Amino acid sequence: MTEESKHRSLLTAREREIFNLLVSDNTTKDIAGRLGISEKTVRNHISNTIQKLGVSGRAQAIVELLRLGELQLY
Template sequence: MARSHDRALDRAITALLHEAVEHSRAMRQVLHQVGQLAALRIELTRPDENDGFPKVAANGHVLSPLTKREREVLDQLVRGRSNREIARSLGISERTVKNHLRNIFTKLGVGDRTSAVVKALGGNR
């Protein structure tokens, strides 16, 4: 009986350790992204005069594979807008926004919104 309890405890401890490792990896990724954004904020010295947001066209060579609509979606992403806000702003559905974002991530070689913004604004050079 004691051995089965020991094995159950060992499995529970192992599972918790695996979970801790995964959380640690996720936290490192988040901290890395925060660092990228902080460095980018320091680097950007010329925001657009109209609304204070830099334009994604500032890093045109990276964005050349994007369509005009994908650039519009990415510009909204730079402004920190949600999928719903982007859809409303551009007069498209949220599903279409998600499709554009998937295409943007693929074309820019990134896996998430933060990395797309960093790349669009000139980070990761």
């Protein structure tokens, strides 16, 4: 079993990208412009992640993703 197959990420590549930008103090509007997607799409990705984690907001999602090792602060 490879290292990658042992640890499947909870996040999609796009969700990870969005949350990395969120923890780098970007707004939804900033992220949308940077990724060339709509603000609604950014919010949908955030909402999907919140739902996956079973938390009630962005801040709790970030804390949980950090706890799980899915995000790192630089």
